[in-house]
Amino acid sequence: xxxxxxxxxxxxxxxxxxxxxxxxxxxxxxxxxxxxxxxxxxxxxxxxxxxxxxxxxxxxxxxxxxxxxxxxxxxxxxxxxxxxxxxxxxxxxxxxxxxxxxxxxxxxxxxxxxxxxxxxxxxxxxxxxxxxxxxxxxxxxxxxxxxxxxxxxxxxxxxxxxxxxxxxxxxxxxxxxxxxxxxxxxxxxxxxxxxxxxxxxxxxxxxxxxxxxxxxxxxxxxxxxxxxxxxxxxxxxxxxxxxxxxxxxxxxxxxxxxxxxxxxxxxxxxxxxxxxxxxxxxxxxxxxxxxxxxxxxxxxxxxxxxxxxxxxxxxxxxxxxxxxxxxxxxxxxxxxxxxxxxxxxxxxxxxxxxxxxxxxxxxxxxxxxxxxxxxxxxxxxxxxxxxxxxxxxxxxxxxxxxxxxxxxxxxxxxxxxxxxxxxxxxxxxxxxxxxxxxxxxxxxxxxxxxxxxxxxxxxxxxxxxxxxxxxxxxxxxxxxxxxxxxxxxxxxxxxxxxxxxxxxxxxxxxxxxxxxxxxxxxxxxxxxxxxxx
Amino acid sequence: xxxxxxxxxxxxxxxxxxxxxxxxxxxxxxxxxxxxxxxxxxxxxxxxxxxxxxxxxxxxxxxxxxxxxxxxxxxxxxxxxxxxxxxxxxxxxxxxxxxxxxxxxxxxxxxxxxxxxxxxxxxxxxxxxxxxxxxxxxxxxxxxxxxxxxxxxxxxxxxxxxxxxxxxxxxxxxxxxxxxxxxxxxxxxxxxxxxxxxxxxxxxxxxxxxxxxxxxxxxxxxxxxxxxxxxxxxxxxxxxxxxxxxxxxxxxxxxxxxxxxxxxxxxxxxxxxxxxxxxxxxxxxxxxxxxxxxxxxxxxxxxxxxxxxxxxxxxxxxxxxxxxxxxxxxxxxxxxxxxxxxxxxxxxxxxxxxxxxxxxxxxxxxxxxxxxxxxxxxxxxxxxxxxxxxxxxxxxxxxxxxxxxxxxxxxxxxxxxxxxxxxxxxxxxxxxxxxxxx
Numbered sequence: 018x019x020x021x022x023x024x025x026x027x028x029x030x031x032x033x034x035x036x037x038x039x040x041x042x043x044x045x046x047x048x049x050x051x052x053x054x055x056x057x058x059x060x061x062x063x064x065x066x067x068x069x070x071x072x073x074x075x076x077x078x079x080x081x082x083x084x085x086x087x088x089x090x091x092x093x094x095x096x097x098x099x100x101x102x103x104x105x106x107x108x109x110x111x112x113x114x115x116x117x118x119x120x121x122x123x124x125x126x127x128x129x130x131x132x133x134x135x136x137x138x139x140x141x142x143x144x145x146x147x148x149x150x151x152x153x154x155x156x157x158x159x160x161x162x163x164x165x166x167x168x169x170x171x172x173x174x175x176x177x178x179x180x181x182x183x184x185x186x187x188x189x190x191x192x193x194x195x196x197x198x199x200x201x202x203x204x205x206x207x208x209x210x211x212x213x214x215x216x217x218x219x220x221x222x223x224x225x226x227x228x229x230x231x232x233x234x235x236x237x238x239x240x241x242x243x244x245x246x247x248x249x250x251x252x253x254x255x256x257x258x259x260x261x262x263x264x265x266x267x268x269x270x271x272x273x274x275x276x277x278x279x280x281x282x283x284x285x286x287x288x289x290x291x292x293x294x295x296x297x298x299x300x301x302x303x304x305x306x307x308x309x310x311x312x313x314x315x316x317x318x319x320x321x322x323x324x325x326x327x328x329x330x331x332x333x334x335x336x337x338x339x340x341x342x343x344x345x346x347x348x349x350x351x352x353x354x355x356x357x358x359x360x361x362x363x364x365x366x367x368x369x370x371x372x373x374x375x376x377x378x379x380x381x382x383x384x385x386x387x388x389x390x391x392x393x394x395x396x397x398x399x400x401x402x403x404x405x406x407x408x409x410x411x412x413x414x415x416x417x418x419x420x421x422x423x424x425x426x427x428x429x430x431x432x433x434x435x436x437x438x439x440x441x442x443x444x445x446x447x448x449x450x451x452x453x454x455x456x457x458x459x460x461x462x463x464x465x466x467x468x469x470x471x472x473x474x475x476x477x478x479x480x481x482x483x484x485x486x487x488x489x490x491x492x493x494x495x496x497x498x499x500x501x502x503x504x505x506x507x508x509x510x511x512x513x514x515x516x517x518x519x520x521x522x523x524x525x526x527x528x529x530x531x532x533x534x535x536x537x538x539x540x541x542x543x544x545x546x547x548x549x550x
Numbered sequence: 551x552x553x554x555x556x557x558x559x560x561x562x563x564x565x566x567x568x569x570x571x572x573x574x575x576x577x578x579x580x581x582x583x584x585x586x587x588x589x590x591x592x593x594x595x596x597x598x599x600x601x602x603x604x605x606x607x608x609x610x611x612x613x614x615x616x617x618x619x620x621x622x623x624x625x626x627x628x629x630x631x632x633x634x635x636x637x638x639x640x641x642x643x644x645x646x647x648x649x650x651x652x653x654x655x656x657x658x659x660x661x662x663x664x665x666x667x668x669x670x671x672x673x674x675x676x677x678x679x680x681x682x683x684x685x686x687x688x689x690x691x692x693x694x695x696x697x698x699x700x701x702x703x704x705x706x707x708x709x710x711x712x713x714x715x716x717x718x719x720x721x722x723x724x725x726x727x728x729x730x731x732x733x734x735x736x737x738x739x740x741x742x743x744x745x746x747x748x749x750x751x752x753x754x755x756x757x758x759x760x761x762x763x764x765x766x767x768x769x770x771x772x773x774x775x776x777x778x779x780x781x782x783x784x785x786x787x788x789x790x791x792x793x794x795x796x797x798x799x800x801x802x803x804x805x806x807x808x809x810x811x812x813x814x815x816x817x818x819x820x821x822x823x824x825x826x827x828x829x830x831x832x833x834x835x836x837x838x839x840x841x842x843x844x845x846x847x848x849x850x851x852x853x854x855x856x857x858x859x860x861x862x863x864x865x866x867x868x869x870x871x872x873x874x875x876x877x878x879x880x881x882x883x884x885x886x887x888x889x890x891x892x893x894x895x896x897x898x899x900x901x902x903x904x905x906x907x908x909x910x911x912x913x914x915x916x917x918x919x920x921x922x923x924x925x926x927x928x929x930x931x932x933x934x935x936x937x938x939x940x941x942x943x944x945x946x947x948x949x950x951x952x953x954x955x956x957x958x959x960x961x962x963x964x965x966x967x968x969x970x971x972x973x974x975x976x977x978x979x980x981x982x983x984x985x986x987x988x
Contacts, residue, residue, distance in 0.1 A: 060935075088927050105929045107859050108850075127846050135925065135935040136714065136829050140805040220774040221806075228776030263763040270761070364592055372596035374791065378823050386799055396799040399763070469760045470791040474594050478758045478788075513764045518755040519725050 048077060048116045052099045055085070055132050056092055063138060071145050079149055081115065086142045090115060091129040100124065144169040148177070151194075156187050163193035168221040170201040200225045203241075206232070211240040218251060218392025255393040260510055266399040268506025269406035270468065272499055274479040275486035276410060277458035279498040281333075283487050284430050285450055287341055288352045291359040292483060293476025295455045298332055299325035299462020300471045301366065304375045315380030318463070325463040326456040332362075333455020337448055359476065366473045374472035383467060402464045409460055410499055416453070417495065426450050430493075489529050491539030501540055505529075582625035583618075583887055585610055586645035588656025588666070588677075593633025598787070598866075599658050601817060602680060603628060605867045606655045608855040609874045619878055620885070627651050631662070638662040639669050646673040652887040653678065653877055655870055660684060660727050667692065674889050678877065680869035682812060682834075684731035688946040688959035688968035691889075693896070694916045695873040695909075696866060697835050698944040699735050703782075705921040706810050706833035707736060709936050710780045711743065714808065718749045718779040720769050725754040729784035732812070736782060738950040749777065759789045762796040770800060773807045781809040790814050791822050794830070804829025804925070815864040819930040827926045835905075835919040836868035837932045842906040862930070872909045872917065875901040880911075897962060907941055914959035914968075916944025 051073055054066035067085070070078045080101070084090040089102040091112070099115035110129075114121045134142070143165060150162035170178060175198060182194045195213055202210035203225050211229070214222050226248070229241035274296060281289050303321040310317040336358055344351045383401055386394040417423035428436040429446045437443050465475065486505060490497030505525060512521040536542070587606050589599035610624045618624055627649045631638040638657065645651045646669065653676040657663045660683050670677045670691045682697040710716040719740060723729025733752060740750060751772050753765060773779035785793055790811070797809065810831040816838045838849065848871065853861050880896035881887050900910040909917045918941040924932025947957040947969070956973045960966075967977035 088933055105927075105931075108853070127843075130841070131933065133933050133935065136805050136808060139829055143805070220770060224774040224776050226776070227774065231776065259767060260764070263761075263767070266763065267761045367592060367596055372591075372600045373817065373820060374597060374788070376820065376823060379795075384799065384826065386801060394801070396763070396796070398795070398799060468792060468795065470788050472597060472788065474597075474758070474788060477594075478760060509761075510764055514768060517753070518759060518765065522756060 046116050047073070048075060048081075049099075051075060051078075052081070052090075052115060055090070056130070060135055060138055063132075063134065064141060067138065067141060067145065077116075077118070079146070080118070082142050082146055084115070085132060085134060086139060086146070088131055088134070090132045092132065093124065094128055094130055100129070102129070140169060144174070148174065151181050151185075151190075156190070159185075159187060159190045160193065163190045163197065166197040167193065167219060168197070168200055168225060170197045172201075175201055196222060203229050203237075206234060206237060208234070208237040208240045211237070211244050215244045216247065216251070218248060218255065218390055220392070222391075223248060252392055255390070259393055260514075261507065262395055264507030264510035265503060266396075266403055266506070267510055268503035269399075269403040270465070271482055271486050271506055272502030273402070273406045273409065273461040273464055274458075275483040275490075275498050275502055276406075276413060276495070277454045277456075277461060278483045279487050279490070279493075279495055280413070280454035280457065281451055282484070283493045283495075283498070284426060285447070285454070286348075286430070286492075287451070288348055288355065289336070289341070289454075290352060290356040290480065291336060291362060291476075292458055293478075293480035294359045294362040295329045295332060295458035295476070296462040296465060296479055297362070297366065297471075297473070297476040298329045299459030300377070300466040300475055301370070301375070301462070302328045302459065303463050303466040304377050304471050307378060314378040315382060318380055318383075318467075321463045321466075322460065325459040327459075329459025329462065330452040330456035333452045333458075334448055336455070337451040341451070342444075342447070359480075363473045363476070372473060374470045377466040377471050379467055398467045402468060405460075405464050409457060410495070413453075413457065414495060422446075422449060422453075485526075485529060488533065489539055491541040491543065493543050494539070494541045497539055497541035580622045582623040583620070583881075584625050584627050584649060584651040586649065586651035586654040586656070587626055587628045588631060588638065588641055588645060588654050589658070590633040591628075591630040594787070595633040595658055595662075598817065601864075602655075602658070602866055602870055604856065605852075605870045606874065608851060609871065611855075612851065613874075613878060619881055620887070635659075635661050635665045639665045642666045642669045642675070642677075643673070646670070646675045652676070652889070653892075655680070655873065657681070658866070663692075676877070676889055676892060678870070678873035680866040680873060682865070684728045685735075685944075685946055685948055686731060686951070686954055688914050688916075688961075690893070690915075690961055690966070690968060692915060693873060693876070693911065694944060694946075695869040695876075697919060697921075698916055698946060699732055699948055700945040701835060701919050701921055701942050702812055702833050703732050703736055704739060705938055705942065706812070706831070706923060707739065707782065709833075709923050710782075710808070710810060713936060714780065715778050716780040716808075717745070717777040718751075718772065718775065719745065720751045720753065720772060720779065720781040721784075722753045722755070722765070722769075722781055723784035724759070724786040724789060725756055726786070729754070729786070732784050733782075735948045735950050742950065755785070755789065757786070757789070759785075760792045762793045763800075766793075766796045766800050766802065769807065770802060773802075779807050781807060783809050783811040784813060785811070786813050787818075790818055794822055794827050797830075798826025804831075810923075815866075816862040816931065817864045819926065820862060822930075824926055824930050825928045828928050830926050831923055831935075832926070832932060833921060833923050834865040834932075835921060836865045836903070837922055837924045837934055838863045839924070839927075839931045839933060840905045840922075842904065844902060844906070845904040848904055868904050872901060872903055876909070876911055876917075893961070909941070912943050913962045914944070914946045915961060916946055918943045 051070050055063055057063060070081060081090065084101045089105065090099065091102055092099050100112040100121055101115050103111045103113060109123045109125045112121045112124050113119060147162040147165040150158055153159055178194060178198055182191055185191050196217060199210040199213035200222065214226060226241045226245050230238050230245055232238045278292050281287050302325040303318060306317040306321040306324055307314055340354050340358060341351060344354060379398055383398045386396045387400060388394040425441050425446045428441055429443050433443055486502045487498055489505065490501030509521050509525055512524055516524060587603050589603040590596050591600055591603060607626050610626050613619060613624050627645060629641040629645060631641045642654065645654055655678045657666060657679050658681050663679055666677065667689055671689060675691055677692045678695055679692055680695050682702050685698040721733045721736060723733055737750060769781060808829065808831055810833055812833060814832050815834060849863055852863055853859060876896055876899050879899045879901055880892045884891040884895035896911050897913050898911060900908045903909045905920055907920055909919060911917055920941050921938045922934050923936040924934050927933050946959045947954045949955045956971050957969045957978060958972060959968045960970065969978040971978045
């Protein structure tokens with residue numbers, strides 16, 4: 018322990034030696050004078066320092082601002098040298114010099130002082146970067162920059178922005194910039210600015226109009242209020258569509274979680290309480306794939322689809338062979354035994370991997386949202402999950418209706434003895450059916466890893482919902498599961514805004530209980546002799 | 551009291567080496583001092599509580615390397631209450647009655663603490679509780695080293711009101727006792743500062759809620775009314791990941807509507823891709839990014855103890871660090887581990903915290919803490935943007951709740967009362983608690 022201070026001081030000397038020539042060199046560099054004022058505790062002073070950097074027109078200013086925005090611009094405590102951190106995870110970070118952008122080795126977080134920013138400065142930096150982006154070559158980048166400027170235009174930016182508008186070719190960019198300018202004019206109290214904003218569904222525009230409608234100036238307040246009323250009208254339709262989308266999206270999650278169960282419970286009649294844990298295994302497979310393919314979350318996710326299916330299917334086979342086959346026709350024992358299996362699987366994950374949640378990264382193409390219009394955008398990850406649920410459903414229908422396996426499954430479940438008499442190996446069919454249901458649960462896990470936590474408790478939160486959907490839809494009917502899942506999702510989301518999340522859940526449960534009282538076999542009851550079995 | 555850097559070896563080696571140490575004559579003369587650890591290692595709460603068990607084990611190891619306490623070895627007694635609230639009480643009884651531990655470090659959820667409380671009081675044990683909680687409690691046998699609402703929620707709201715200029719408030723929480731009480735206190739506090747009813751939206755969701763689409767969309771609409779809006783989140787545990795994901799995907803930027811969370815720390819962020827969340831806030835009394843040598847030593851020791859380069863530290867871990875050091879200090883002061891002697895000795899004990907200051911045990915069994923506001927960074931850490939100029943003493947009974955504002959707690963003689971009513975001039979008993987819970 019005595020060694021440590023000496024080692025540190027040695028390191029310090031080395032740094033000082035290295036730092037001296039750099040300091041001498043830095044004095045000649047105008048960049049040092051620009052960066053120095055950033056190292057202050059006052060956020061107001063930092064704001065001024067940023068202004069100075071922007072005004073300097075230094076070629077490196079963009080990289081400085083980006084580093085500052087990312088919290089990567091740091092200063093060495095002893096030498097005062099500014100560096101940009103390349104990767105800031107772990108204890109020791111690779112850095113580059115902030116003036117020359119040359120490699121400066123590794124520095125530990127003990128030696129570095131971060132140039133911290135807060136939300137106000139972040140807004141200022143984003144605005145400054147957006148202004149720089151207005152000159153980008155790509156139209157898409159210019160549009161994004163213009164959108165980012167909505168509500169962020171101040172007096173100093175107004176003049177240069179007018180010049181940019183005149184030089185801009187793309188109509189959309191021009192329209193957005195004019196709106197950004199109009200918000201600024203509105204804040205200055207110009208009633209005419211309302212015309213430029215009329216009909217826009219953008220939330221920042223609405224926010225600005227709302228503020229203006231409370232203005233002292235009666236003319237401005239009246240103009241803003243009437244513009245808002247018009248916008249509200251349009252928003253109503255948007256809100257309806259949005260709620261429908263939310264409902265379908267929640268429904269698709271329910272369908273995905275339940276559809277595997279619709280096979281194992283619905284078709285085979287096995288009450289499998291470990292169904293949730295099979296979903297969890299699928300999610301953990303996604304995580305494992307991302308660990309195996311670092312830096313390629315998208316590819317890992319695609320590969321996780323077959324991998325998740327296989328892992329969960331194999332686990333399913335193990336459960337079927339190890340537990341369920343011995344308990345055939347004894348539903349209560351099956352329920353208890355599979356519940357035990359679910360607890361074992363959970364604790365296994367806790368012990369072997371970690372009780373902590375694992376990070377599953379969303380690939381770039383699944384983040385953000387698809388903008389239909391300014392007031393309505395659909396979150397991409399949920400859109401993909403919705404599509405995935407439908408594809409899985411279609412695939413499953415195909416297997417059940419069009420393949421030999423599907424035919425055999427239906428034969429065995431309808432009349433086991435007769436099917437065996439016809440030469441169908443019932444045991445093999447049992448294994449394959451259970452594996453199919455389990456595998457589909459694994460697929461649900463892959464999809465859920467993009468929406469919720471990947472942790473040991475993942476499965477528990479879906480098991481009740483899954484049984485609910487299958488029972489509501491009609492046991493043994495895949496179409497019933499689809500319709501039940503989607504409609505429960507929509508009902509839940511319609512109820513939620515005025516009942517609250519807790520009450521909405523209760524209302525849905527009560528509704529299902531009453532419904533089952535009236536129609537014990539669910540939405541789509543099986544007909545004929547099969548229903549008696 | 552700065553922790554010694556433990557020797558460089560993985561902790562699985564530590565166990566056999568420890569037992570060797572017990573065999574050495576100097577320490578073996580007396581029985582070891584038993585330290586009970588009551589944290590869930592399985593079930594839903596294992597996600598948060600396992601690291602606290604490891605923290606106490608690490609602190610015990612460090613203490614033993616320094617020669618133990620009063621010349622005696624410390625020994626950890628670990629039990630697993632399995633996230634099952636009644637089991638917490640049984641396990642506490644097992645620790646106190648069978649194992650006869652001298653002190654217990656444990657619990658996370660308020661409901662588990664409430665379940666343990668009568669047992670610890672009946673068997674006269676010592677419990678150090680390391681998590682931020684809703685207040686409205688002060689027990690003779692419990693030491694609250696986490697934050698009371700006035701050490702976390704109120705300063706966070708002050709920061710948003712004064713430094714960010716927030717005028718509209720969404721109070722979003724999970725539907726149980728901590729968020730409900732905290733939000734009640736916050737609502738009263740906001741109204742006392744002139745915030746109107748229309749500018750407060752309260753929303754509760756069930757445990758583990760995973761579908762946040764509607765609520766996030768409502769927050770978005772609530773925030774587009776021309777006034778600066780912020781979300782104060784007491785959303786608990788697992789539900790945070792889908793909530794933050796939905797925020798990111800619906801494009802709610804921290805610059806537009808900042809979310810300040812009271813239950814999201816470094817540990818919770820390890821399960822989230824934080825890039826879309828940069829700038830959202832959390833209020834704690836400690837962040838892993840605190841720039842002090844004491845903190846870096848603690849982090850290094852923790853990384854060596856877990857053997858994981860990427861291991862993170864968080865606020866409740868610091869609370870255990872403070873609580874453990876306070877307890878050892880008090881035992882040294884009292885010269886014995888006798889519960890009554892330690893209880894008296896610990897009031898007024900002051901030990902260094904990890905953020906460069908000191909924490910002192912107050913007569914109401916709460917401690918002094920600095921309040922820090924941090925913004926989430928893309929590496930899952932927080933950047934500290936604001937802190938209270940000095941430490942804040944924990945207030946067991948909130949000044950903003952009817953019935954609770956007249957109560958004080960002082961466990962020193964001659965008062966020795968956890969809920970003394972200053973208006974009536976008597977020790978309140980359970981009536982006062984019931985009033986406060988209304």
